[in-house]
């Protein structure tokens with residue numbers, strides 16, 4: 001719309017400019033290659049030239065009619081007195097190469113032999129396509145709109161951000177050095193700094209940044225939390241160039257600020273500032289993060305990997321309190337996370353009492369009886385409890401600040417940790433550690449199964465193939481497999497306790513303490529006995545078990561080799577193992593036994609009376625009514641063909657290895673499952 005108005009004005013401006021050029025400059029005469037005998041013309045002897053003499057230097061192709069001008073600077077028309085290295089010569093004046101003879105170029109306003117390198121140019125200038133590119137000394141030496149800085153023509157600055165740290169953009173678009181202390185030097189006020197900014201958190205001269213590329217060498221764009229309103233607590237955050245501290249680069253795993261180059265570990269990942277994904281390394285994205293400070297949660301953009309599993313990030317050790325809310329930040333592309341609580345006790349239970357999403361919606365609240373009705377199910381256990389979010393397709397991870405409370409069954413302090421899985425996994429890898437107790441003379445055919453026979457043991461090979469077949473439908477592949485013997489006769493046969501983990505089971509799972517990394521421990525024992533139940537085929541350390549956390553009383557799944565005894569009747573032992581691994585990854589039974597959780601066989605009393613909440617069914621027997629648990633994953637049915645059916649019955653579920661889409665997604669959410 002504004003074009004018609006602007007165009008005539010540009011035309012007028014150009015016209016005035018060309019008039020000025022014509023009037024104020026003595027180069028009114030149109031140049032062109034020199035005529036014979038004129039300065040710059042070819043020659044073979046002085047006689048060919050009207051000027052002083054014919055320069056027959058090898059660098060001057062076909063000779064050059066020339067005249068010295070060191071004594072008298074006035075030169076014949078069409079030539080100008082020019083500094084040619086250590087000489088002063090009248091040389092053929094030009095505006096362009098077309099003004100020069102063949103084999104000569106227009107450089108410094110005169111026709112000279114083309115340069116081969118910078119040695120052929122005045123000191124400091126560069127040779128480009130035979131032409132010397134002169135250093136600029138003033139803005140008028142530069143193309144229209146550009147300015148001369150340090151001998152180079154650069155576009156004018158629009159603001160201080162166009163200038164280097166310690167320079168500011170003045171009103172004419174020039175970056176001018178500021179007076180004061182340099183980057184990183186100690187300061188007490190911003191006025192002391194050339195950068196005009198004294199970083200309050202560190203008392204050093206610094207600059208704000210949009211990404212690490214904005215920062216000088218030795219600095220990264222870090223997050224600095226500070227006390228903006230000066231009330232004694234940090235309430236604000238900003239991105240500033242900070243000296244590189246730790247060795248861990250942006251996006252990599254961390255458990256403490258000090259290990260990060262940026263000195264900021266954001267819930268398990270080293271973070272550096274960014275404005276857009278282009279500011280981040282390949283495989284990373286620029287996402288909005290919330291910095292949880294006292295009384296405030298400033299937003300900040302940082303680079304995080306597209307897909308990654310973080311470490312167990314310590315949130316802190318907190319006193320027992322179901323009324324104190326704490327928080328953590330979940331990035332926008334997190335697929336899932338686990339919140340764990342632990343305490344140094346084998347009998348007391350550390351737990352999360354309440355978890356709310358950033359919108360304030362309850363994800364889980366402790367209710368021993370109606371836990372089955374929680375949006376996100378949770379089964380806290382002794383010593384170490386794991387809350388996987390989400391463990392159903394009806395709960396989504398919401399980016400932002402989650403709030404939670406922690407407590408324990410004995411009122412003692414609890415340590416909370418967070419592990420975030422970035423990206424949604426469409427498939428995964430499970431690493432397995434196999435532990436063998438003394439399995440001599442069990443129903444396993446062939447040689448005794450142990451660490452040395454394991455790799456080629458026909459029975460185990462078949463079990464591993466069958467296990468992989470079940471896991472394949474869940475898009476899980478088995479990664480590394482390691483085999484160990486566990487020599488402890490007291491653990492060959494496990495006795496379960498009705499009230500909690502038996503000391504045998506605690507000892508068994510704890511013996512994984514030498515394992516490292518993301519893997520699940522599998523223990524093959526001779527038998528598992530429970531006075532309160534029938535034949536126990538297997539047991540998992542938790543729902544879910546501690547992902548990639550070894551040495552706790554829940555770190556593994558155990559399987560009875562009695563399963564091998566049922567094989568001749570059509571039972572598939574891999575079913576038991578897959579079922580327990582399903583628990584360990586976070587799957588509940590699709591249907592519980594009739595008594596769970598509502599009725600106690602030992603006391604013959606109702607524990608959870610009807611009416612029941614969601615995902616529970618009322619059972620009525622002998623005049624008593626109680627609630628029985630079902631899965632909370634919406635697409636899971638109570639079919640005995642499902643892998644997570646509570647029992648293995650010859651008539652129903654000997655081949656029940658089915659998994660629903662919701663169950664598969666839940667398994668893939670677990671951080672122990674690698675990408």
Ligand SMILES: [Zn+2]
Nearest residue numbers: 579583589646
């Ligand atoms: Zn089970």
